[in-house]
Amino acid sequence: MRVGSPRENYLGLRGWVWAGRYDIERYLYSLHRITGLGLVLYLFMHLTVMAIVRGILGEGSYDDVIDFFEHPVFKVGEYAVFAAFVYHGLNGLRLIFQELGFLLGKPKPPIYPFRDSLRRRRPLTLGMMGFVVVLAAFVLTDFAKGGP
Amino acid sequence: MRDTYLWLLQLVTGAIIAVFLAVHMVMMHLDNIVGFFGGHISEPSSWSSMIDRAKEGWWLTFYIIFLALVLYHAIYGLRGIVLEVIPSGRTERVMTGMIWAVGLGAFALGVYASAHLFTR
Amino acid sequence: MDTVKQIRFRIQRYNPEDGAAPRLAEFVVPAPRGMTVLDGLFYIRDNLDSTLAVRSSCRMAICGSCAMLINDFPHLACHTQIAELEADTIEVRPLPNFTIIKDLVVDLTPLFEKHTTTKPYFIRSEVEEMENPTAEFLQTPEDLDAYLQFSYCIKCGLCMAACPTVATDRLFLGPQALAQCYRYCGDSRDDGANERFPTVDREHGMWGCHLAGACSEACPKGVDPALAIQLLKRLRVSRALGLGRKRRPTPLASPPTARQPKLPVPEFTVKVNGKPS
Numbered sequence: 001m002r003v004g005s006p007r008e009n010y011l012g013l014r015g016w017v018w019a020g021r022y023d024i025e026r027y028l029y030s031l032h033r034i035t036g037l038g039l040v041l042y043l044f045m046h047l048t049v050m051a052i053v054r055g056i057l058g059e060g061s062y063d064d065v066i067d068f069f070e071h072p073v074f075k076v077g078e079y080a081v082f083a084a085f086v087y088h089g090l091n092g093l094r095l096i097f098q099e100l101g102f103l104l105g106k107p108k109p110p111i112y113p114f115r116d117s118l119r120r121r122r123p124l125t126l127g128m129m130g131f132v133v134v135l136a137a138f139v140l141t142d143f144a145k146g147g148p
Numbered sequence: 149m150r151d152t153y154l155w156l157l158q159l160v161t162g163a164i165i166a167v168f169l170a171v172h173m174v175m176m177h178l179d180n181i182v183g184f185f186g187g188h189i190s191e192p193s194s195w196s197s198m199i200d201r202a203k204e205g206w207w208l209t210f211y212i213i214f215l216a217l218v219l220y221h222a223i224y225g226l227r228g229i230v231l232e233v234i235p236s237g238r239t240e241r242v243m244t245g246m247i248w249a250v251g252l253g254a255f256a257l258g259v260y261a262s263a264h265l266f267t268r
Numbered sequence: 269m270d271t272v273k274q275i276r277f278r279i280q281r282y283n284p285e286d287g288a289a290p291r292l293a294e295f296v297v298p299a300p301r302g303m304t305v306l307d308g309l310f311y312i313r314d315n316l317d318s319t320l321a322v323r324s325s326c327r328m329a330i331c332g333s334c335a336m337l338i339n340d341f342p343h344l345a346c347h348t349q350i351a352e353l354e355a356d357t358i359e360v361r362p363l364p365n366f367t368i369i370k371d372l373v374v375d376l377t378p379l380f381e382k383h384t385t386t387k388p389y390f391i392r393s394e395v396e397e398m399e400n401p402t403a404e405f406l407q408t409p410e411d412l413d414a415y416l417q418f419s420y421c422i423k424c425g426l427c428m429a430a431c432p433t434v435a436t437d438r439l440f441l442g443p444q445a446l447a448q449c450y451r452y453c454g455d456s457r458d459d460g461a462n463e464r465f466p467t468v469d470r471e472h473g474m475w476g477c478h479l480a481g482a483c484s485e486a487c488p489k490g491v492d493p494a495l496a497i498q499l500l501k502r503l504r505v506s507r508a509l510g511l512g513r514k515r516r517p518t519p520l521a522s523p524p525t526a527r528q529p530k531l532p533v534p535e536f537t538v539k540v541n542g543k544p545s
Contacts (some may be wrong), residue, residue, distance in 0.1 A: 004284025006367040006375060011435035013233065019432060020340040022482050029432060029480035033229065040222045047215075047254060051261040054198070062198075082173060089166040096159045099479055101502030107417040110490025117495040118481040142177075149465075152508045155475050231471050235439040240471075 025118050025125060032091050035084040042081050079143045083136045090135075094128050154224060161221040168214045202265035215258045223251050275299040275350055277308055279320065280361040282368050290368070292359070293317070299350045305358065306334050306345035309372075321371040329488055332424025336372050337361040342426040342486045363429040379425050382441045385467050386449035391460025392517060403521045411456035411518070418451040418496045420489045427483035427493050439472040443483035446474055447493035450500040459517040465504060474500055 011019060016030045053065050068074075097103040103124060104117040118125075201207040227243055275297050282290040295316050297308045306324055313320045322345075324334040329347040336345055338360055339353050350358065366374035392398055427443040428434050434442045449468050453461040468474045477497045484494040506512040 004370065005287045006284060006369055007282055007287075007290065009362060009364055009366060009368050009374065010438070011364045011432075013436060015432050015435045019435070019482065020337070020342075020430075022341070022430070023485055025479075025481040026430075026432070026485070029478055032478070036225050037229070040226060043218060043222055044254075047258060051257050054202075054261055054265060085169060085173070089162075089169070092162050093166060095479055096163060099477075099498055099501055100159075100505065101498045104495055104498055107414060107492070107495060107499075109413070109416050110420060110492075112490070114487070114490030114492075116481070116484035116487070116490070116492040118479075118484060149469065149508065151470055151473075151475050152504055156505060156508075228471065228476075232433060232437040232440070232476060235437045235472065 023119065028091060028125070028129075032088060032095070035088040038084050039081065039088060042084075075143065079140065082139055086135045086139075087132050090128050090132050094125065158221060158224045161217040165214075165217050165221055168210070168217065171210075172214070199265065202262065208262055208266055211262060212259060216255060219251050219254055223247050272298045272300045273350075273356070275308065276357045277312060278357060278359045279309075279312070279372070280359075281320075281371050282362075284368075284370055301351060303350050304346055305338055305343070305348045305350060305353075305360065308350060308358070309345060309360070321369075321373045323373050330422060332422040335363050335424045335426050335429070337363060337429065342429040344424060344426070344488045347488055363425060365429050365431070365434045366425065374425075376425055378438075379423065379428055379442070379444060382445040383423065383448060386441065386445045387460060387464050387467070388448045388452060390452065390455075390458050391463055392457075393459060394520075397520065403523060405457040406518045406521050407456055414456070415451050415454040418447050418454070418491055418493070421448060421451070421491050421493075422489055424488065426486040426488060427491075430482035430486035432480050432482065433476045433478065437472065437476060440476045441468065441473050443477070443493035443497060446477065446500060447483075447491065447496035450496040450503070453503055454496075454499060456515065456518045461503065461507070465507075468500065469504055474504065477501075 016033060019026060019030075049065065053062050069078075094103075098118075098121075103121060105120055227247060230243055231239060277295045277297055278292045279295065280290050281293045282288075295312045297311050297316075299308060304327075306322075306327055309320065309322050309324075313322065322334070324346060325331040326333070327346040329344050332344070334345040335342060337343075338345065338348055339355060339358060342363060345360075360372065362368050362372045363374045366376060366378065369375055390398065421444065423444065425444070427447075431440075431443050433440045446468060449464050452458045453464060474497055477494075479494060479498065481494045484492045487493060
């Protein structure tokens with residue numbers, strides 16, 4: 001008997017960026033992960049800077065650090081953090097309900113062409129995304145005007 | 149059984165953080181919205197403003213609870229991702245150890261820094 | 269009017285005997301209207317390259333054998349018309365998230381093993397009845413609707429190929445196993461939820477699902493495994509928190525007590541030409 005070598009075929013982390021021609025909900029999952037990781041990264045930087053500068057270094061360094069972060073590059077980053085939070089939070093609220101089995105509808109005997117529960121709830125998802133876009137745009141105007 | 153409760157706590161902390169973080173962001177950056185609600189904070193990110201807040205009991209409580217919630221939510225999320233990408237029994241044990249270390253460490257640092265300012 | 273289009277098939281080939289990296293092979297197939305992708309693969313195997321390895325059986329979307337990645341989306345080849353793909357080039361690859369044995373044939377053993385671990389059979393306390401059944405268990409139409417959709421699973425593996433968690437976590441049970449777990453836990457005749465929970469109440473069980481919904485999108489039978497898994501989570505949470513009504517499994521149908529009384533009309537036989545036929 002000839003022995004062949006089977007080949008691994010996992011999609012892996014590549015699937016977070018492009019997995020195939022799936023609907024938007026599949027990529028909302030990817031974006032939820034990516035914004036989550038981005039927020040965690042920001043969180044640990046923020047906590048470190050704040051704890052060290054406020055708690056340990058004191059007033060002079062604090063004001064210097066705050067002024068350092070007023071540079072436009074950091075302002076863009078700050079807006080990105082805000083946008084990530086708006087998306088992650090609102091999509092998360094939708095996930096809280098749907099992962100507990102609410103807001104998904106009841107099981108229906110499948111009749112072709114099939115529409116599964118997430119597709120049937122597409123209006124809810126689009127409404128949530130619309131709210132995200134509106135909030136992000138509203139705050140963008142605030143940032144663009146020179147910000148706080 | 150334990151996994152169910154850990155997951156539920158992720159949902160609860162997520163919902164509360166949505167509110168707390170919105171408050172934090174609005175307060176730090178959107179003075180006009182704060183003005184709309186009748187409050188008045190000038191230059192919330194300046195040292196003097198920050199010290200005033202650090203000395204108020206309410207703000208201290210808010211920040212400490214906020215820190216605990218955020219650390220739980222962030223670390224549970226990271227744990228899920230790591231266990232998914234590197235699935236093995238050993239990963240679970242290593243992760244659990246690191247989680248307690250990083251989580252408690254960060255929380256302790258935050259509480260220390262806040263208490264330090266509160267008692268200045 | 270039967271227009272025959274010349275369709276270019278680009279098929280991922282892999283030969284386990286030489287172990288070289290998989291590569292795409294091109295074939296041109298004359299495709300009249302109504303031809304499915306599986307028909308195209310048969311044409312290639314019959315006329316162009318007889319070494320092509322393809323799994324298929326029923327060719328009518330009920331056995332689940334011909335699952336593969338067609339133009340970047342998991343389809344059953346027999347269930348996919350070439351015309352519906354609206355492309356002149358069709359790229360056919362083996363199902364992702366399973367090891368490739370040869371060409372388009374993948375190893376589905378993990379699918380079946382994970383399915384078995386979720387105990388996909390009725391579990392009740394009446395052990396004698398389970399071994400030697402005497403009657404049926406009663407069930408209302410509402411009880412049936414609660415799980416019927418999830419019972420249509422043909423175990424094709426398309427949902428496992430679509431799931432982003434299966435793509436990264438090889439210990440994850442996958443949408444098929446979890447949805448079938450709910451098919452039994454949510455069935456009013458079953459009493460085995462507590463036995464199944466240890467297997468599915470883990471990070472590599474139902475808590476690894478984050479509602480990407482790709483499984484339900486890919487399912488060729490409309491089973492909606494994503495909904496089944498969220499309902500399983502709801503069941504687990506309500507049991508863990510002690511909420512919701514405690515549902516007792518439905519009882520056995522009682523045996524018929526007496527024959528139905530005869531109808532009050534006389535017995536009659538059909539007569540043909542004056543004589544009983």
